[in-house]
Amino acid sequence: MASHSVTLRHHFENAEQQKDASTIGMWMFLVTEIMFFGGLFMAYIAYRGAYPEAFAAGSEKLNIVYGTINTLVLICSSLTMAMAVHSAAVGKKKMIVLFLILTLILGGVFLGIKAVEYHDKYVGHEIPGVNFHPEIDGHPNVAVQNVSLYFALYFGMTGLHAMHMIVGVGMISFLIFKASRGAYTAEWHTPVELFGLYWHFVDIVWIFLFPLLYLIDLHQGR
Amino acid sequence: METVATAVEREPRTYLNVDHTLKSWLLTEDHKRIGILYLIVITIFFAIGGLFAALIRIELTTPAGDLVESSVYNRLFTGHGIIMVFFFLIPSIPASLGNFLIPLMIGAKDVAFPKLNLLSWYLYVIGGSMALTAIIYGGIDTGWTFYVPFSTGYASGMVMLTLVGIFINGFSSILTGLNFMVTIHRMRAPGMTWFRLPLFIWSLYSTSLIQVLATPVVAVTLLLAALERGLHIGIFDPALGGDPVLFQHLFWFYSHPAVYIMILPAMGVTSEIISTFSKKEPFGYSFIALSSLAIAVFGFIVWGHHLFVSSQSVYAGMVFSILSYLVAIPSAIKVFNWVSTMYKGSVELTTPMLYGIGFIGLFTIGGLTGLFLASMGMDVHLTDTYFVIAHFHYIMVGGAIMGFMGGLHFWWPKITGKLYSETWARLSAIIIFLGFNLTFFPQFILGYMGMPRRYHVYAPEFQVFNVLSSAGASVLGLGYALPLVYFLWSIFFGKKAPANPWGATGLEWQIQSPPLPENFEITPVITEAPYHYAPSEEVVHVG
Numbered sequence: 175m176a177s178h179s180v181t182l183r184h185h186f187e188n189a190e191q192q193k194d195a196s197t198i199g200m201w202m203f204l205v206t207e208i209m210f211f212g213g214l215f216m217a218y219i220a221y222r223g224a225y226p227e228a229f230a231a232g233s234e235k236l237n238i239v240y241g242t243i244n245t246l247v248l249i250c251s252s253l254t255m256a257m258a259v260h261s262a263a264v265g266k267k268k269m270i271v272l273f274l275i276l277t278l279i280l281g282g283v284f285l286g287i288k289a290v291e292y293h294d295k296y297v298g299h300e301i302p303g304v305n306f307h308p309e310i311d312g313h314p315n316v317a318v319q320n321v322s323l324y325f326a327l328y329f330g331m332t333g334l335h336a337m338h339m340i341v342g343v344g345m346i347s348f349l350i351f352k353a354s355r356g357a358y359t360a361e362w363h364t365p366v367e368l369f370g371l372y373w374h375f376v377d378i379v380w381i382f383l384f385p386l387l388y389l390i391d392l393h394q395g396r
Numbered sequence: 397m398e399t400v401a402t403a404v405e406r407e408p409r410t411y412l413n414v415d416h417t418l419k420s421w422l423l424t425e426d427h428k429r430i431g432i433l434y435l436i437v438i439t440i441f442f443a444i445g446g447l448f449a450a451l452i453r454i455e456l457t458t459p460a461g462d463l464v465e466s467s468v469y470n471r472l473f474t475g476h477g478i479i480m481v482f483f484f485l486i487p488s489i490p491a492s493l494g495n496f497l498i499p500l501m502i503g504a505k506d507v508a509f510p511k512l513n514l515l516s517w518y519l520y521v522i523g524g525s526m527a528l529t530a531i532i533y534g535g536i537d538t539g540w541t542f543y544v545p546f547s548t549g550y551a552s553g554m555v556m557l558t559l560v561g562i563f564i565n566g567f568s569s570i571l572t573g574l575n576f577m578v579t580i581h582r583m584r585a586p587g588m589t590w591f592r593l594p595l596f597i598w599s600l601y602s603t604s605l606i607q608v609l610a611t612p613v614v615a616v617t618l619l620l621a622a623l624e625r626g627l628h629i630g631i632f633d634p635a636l637g638g639d640p641v642l643f644q645h646l647f648w649f650y651s652h653p654a655v656y657i658m659i660l661p662a663m664g665v666t667s668e669i670i671s672t673f674s675k676k677e678p679f680g681y682s683f684i685a686l687s688s689l690a691i692a693v694f695g696f697i698v699w700g701h702h703l704f705v706s707s708q709s710v711y712a713g714m715v716f717s718i719l720s721y722l723v724a725i726p727s728a729i730k731v732f733n734w735v736s737t738m739y740k741g742s743v744e745l746t747t748p749m750l751y752g753i754g755f756i757g758l759f760t761i762g763g764l765t766g767l768f769l770a771s772m773g774m775d776v777h778l779t780d781t782y783f784v785i786a787h788f789h790y791i792m793v794g795g796a797i798m799g800f801m802g803g804l805h806f807w808w809p810k811i812t813g814k815l816y817s818e819t820w821a822r823l824s825a826i827i828i829f830l831g832f833n834l835t836f837f838p839q840f841i842l843g844y845m846g847m848p849r850r851y852h853v854y855a856p857e858f859q860v861f862n863v864l865s866s867a868g869a870s871v872l873g874l875g876y877a878l879p880l881v882y883f884l885w886s887i888f889f890g891k892k893a894p895a896n897p898w899g900a901t902g903l904e905w906q907i908q909s910p911p912l913p914e915n916f917e918i919t920p921v922i923t924e925a926p927y928h929y930a931p932s933e934e935v936v937h938v939g
């Protein structure tokens with residue numbers, strides 16, 4: 175890779191301009207991501223407003239323990255990511271690798287738990303469109319088809335989030351590879367910094383998803 | 397220096413002749429070459445979309461459905477709409493002329509992310525090919541709006557492939573917008589302050605803002621529609637508790653601003669043309685610049701006027717109606733300022749200027765008829781009639797395509813380094829203007845009389861206007877065919893273009909035609925406003 179020694183691309187005047195451009199680009203990309211998730215959140219608002227009981231009944235089916243553990247895992251991964259960026263900024267090359275690997279592991283744990291959860295949903299016949307016969311006997315006033323909407327949104331939102339996690343895991347593996355060869359220095363570590371922004375963003379999306387999807391039956395006073 | 401002296405005598409180095417291989421084009425990171433790649437694919441899509449339009453107009457010449465069956469007719473107007481909206485109009489000016497011009501106009505060597513720029517082109521080609529495949533292999537009959545539950549439950553054809561194609565193309569649009577915004581923020585030459593930016597840049601900045609903020613919403617909406625169609629998850633299906641109107645809200649949250657993605661760049665082109673050929677600074681520069689932003693912002697809060705008859709509450713309808721009227725203010729500011737710019741200017745009726753003036757007239761008609769549709773009572777009568785068709789074609793064809801053609805003629809000498817035949821070009825501009833009006837003005841009357849859109853069989857009393865419209869379409873078709881001929885002719889046989897054939901003041905005209913691969917030998921330092929035409933000297937000289 176030529177970018178090892180020459181990190182300034184030809185069309186930029188100086189390193190500062192290059193870094194500014196990349197940073198603004200990343201923030202703008204995250205804004206588009208907010209709008210992308212926004213469509214799903216909009217659908218969630220509309221349907222939860224229309225069918226509050228059905229959403230509570232669906233939410234009851236989720237495993238709050240898994241959800242809570244995953245929330246903690248992701249928050250910890252944000253911490254390790256922030257430590258990786260800090261290590262890069264102060265030029266501790268080995269610590270960058272260490273913290274990136276920790277972040278990778280935590281991301282993997284999150285995805286593993288998520289996979290277990292998805293499997294439980296499959297066993298419990300709670301996947302809309304594929305196999306959907308959930309046990310909702312405790313809610314005589316709730317129509318199955320409206321619970322289906324809840325699960326459609328559950329899989330849509332957490333699925334899209336998981337896709338972002340998988341992409342993140344891919345990118346972080348690349349960063350670890352580069353960092354282990356000492357590519358990132360105190361002067362130039364833009365990729366680590368920008369990836370950090372992405373990772374925190376994905377984390378924040380989960381912070382919203384967790385209460386909206388897992389905790390609404392508590393709100394209903396169970 | 398001495399060693400290259402012989403080479404200089406033969407031909408100066410330009411971005412076109414540094415390398416001639418196919419690979420050097422398909423893997424280029426030069427924004428100018430990427431602009432040309434876009435121009436080629438856009439032209440192909442325009443021709444295909446135009447072919448569909450021709451078949452529609454031939455069918456509608458008689459009241460009976462004698463050329464095609466209704467199912468084929470549905471596929472024709474759907475194909476026409478999808479190709480023209482998503483694969484021609486949205487990328488037209490920004491991706492081709494914008495790509496070519498933004499770095500030249502702001503004094504940069506390239507856009508901020510050249511590789512991303514190339515990726516955007518590939519995403520566009522991949523998405524376009526997928527939609528085209530679906531349209532060729534059987535076509536789809538949902539209309540370009542993909543309204544649910546028809547598109548997710550009942551429509552035949554490869555709806556899924558088309559949705560995925562448009563989804564991928566959406567990312568091309570998002571990334572282009574993002575690239576342009578970062579470029580305009582961070583790549584400006586020293587001294588190029590915001591209020592020294594050419595008006596074309598302001599309009600593209602506003603366009604990019606919409607692309608970046610609105611396109612992700614339609615992307616996720618179409619993704620949900622695709623999921624619904626594939627898995628019947630019920631999100632838009634009333635039989636499963638879903639709400640089809642939610643789809644309309646999400647769809648128009650993008651698709652109304654999308655109209656401004658089409659018209660804003662054309663407005664920017666017009667601002668450049670009117671100023672250049674009036675030899676005057678634009679009247680009210682900052683008003684024109686900021687009205688572009690205002691249109692982009694207002695564009696986000698008017699989508700409900702597409703849902704006046706879709707079970708939206710009357711009060712929501714009233715709010716959307718008033719907000720829609722507000723868009724007229726920045727639009728009118730632009731029109732008045734263009735006209736004021738021409739006032740007492742030394743107006744030259746060159747080809748780009750003909751398109752520029754044509755744009756003002758047609759956009760005004762399109763905009764004013766938009767106000768009819770923004771008022772709720774009128775809209776109930778006019779919804780889904782040819783009045784709507786005529787209205788948005790005045791904006792999209794009379795506005796956006798006139799702007800595109802005007803821009804293409806204006807910057808053609810800069811892009812290719814060749815001059816086209818001014819006589820033929822003026823002739824075709826006039827033919828297009830006349831053909832356009834003959835095609836679409838009768839449709840206002842048809843719509844007012846109550847002829848509904850999307851039917852291939854109609855009551856016999858509508859035939860006169862339909863024949864007029866189809867006759868106009870043939871004239872329009874001729875008008876669009878001519879530039880293809882004389883542009884190609886100019887590439888091979890045209891006279892060499894000087895650096896500044898129009899006597900314009902923009903930065904892009906101060907460098908050679910065609911430009912160097914790196915645009916500027918040394919980064920320019922900007923010391924004055926973009927439009928510094930000497931006001932009195934010219935007049936004294938002529939008098």
